[in-house]
Amino acid sequence: MDLEKQPQQSPRPTATAAAPSSGPSGFRASDADRDRIADILREAVAEGRLTAEEHAERVELVYRAKTVGELEPLVSDLPAAGSPAPGRATTGPFAYEAGAASADAEKLVAVFSSATRRGRWRVGGRTHAFALFGTVEIDLTEALFGQRLTVINATSIFGNVEVKVPENITLRGSGTGIFANFEVENTESADPEAPVVVVNGYSVFGNVEAKPKRGKLIENLQRQLRKHLGH
Numbered sequence: 001m002d003l004e005k006q007p008q009q010s011p012r013p014t015a016t017a018a019a020p021s022s023g024p025s026g027f028r029a030s031d032a033d034r035d036r037i038a039d040i041l042r043e044a045v046a047e048g049r050l051t052a053e054e055h056a057e058r059v060e061l062v063y064r065a066k067t068v069g070e071l072e073p074l075v076s077d078l079p080a081a082g083s084p085a086p087g088r089a090t091t092g093p094f095a096y097e098a099g100a101a102s103a104d105a106e107k108l109v110a111v112f113s114s115a116t117r118r119g120r121w122r123v124g125g126r127t128h129a130f131a132l133f134g135t136v137e138i139d140l141t142e143a144l145f146g147q148r149l150t151v152i153n154a155t156s157i158f159g160n161v162e163v164k165v166p167e168n169i170t171l172r173g174s175g176t177g178i179f180a181n182f183e184v185e186n187t188e189s190a191d192p193e194a195p196v197v198v199v200n201g202y203s204v205f206g207n208v209e210a211k212p213k214r215g216k217l218i219e220n221l222q223r224q225l226r227k228h229l230g231h
Contacts, residue, residue: 025069110134131159
């Protein structure tokens, strides 16, 4: 038998090539997966790796994502969020709590009414403020920051959202005003460990304003708290 005349057999496809992708990237994303990515983005904007605009765009995509594969590209150019260095929480005038930023977002809604958050209260990582023919006031000048980055998503429609912060923290933000005012007085703290407040959103026939309150210093508040606790 002439072996050279026998037709060559095509290689059989391997089971790996034929099987559909079943890697982790194809898994459905859970709320914990989305929160993990959001934490990385929050840390990135606090460190100046992302602008406020980039952060807002990516966070919106985070909560639209359906699979883990859709989440991964959003942080592929960023370092993974890590634990604070030993002793970091107790150095300087600021004392942050581990894991505080992953708490549920707080919501302040004013519809033909008013909603106010002021005084001594513990700020979460995310706050949603919505004013429709109403007024929302968020006063952070006496608040306790459980994490370095706080993001406030503000929406005003024929209403008013006002944010006040201590004058020596970092305040950033970006938004859109449609026949309206959206104004964030961007300030940078001289202390690299100071809290960072980012205000994003939009206003339609309304007003969103975020600015420091003169004479209010967060160091004084933290020092008083430590003295009260005996530290």
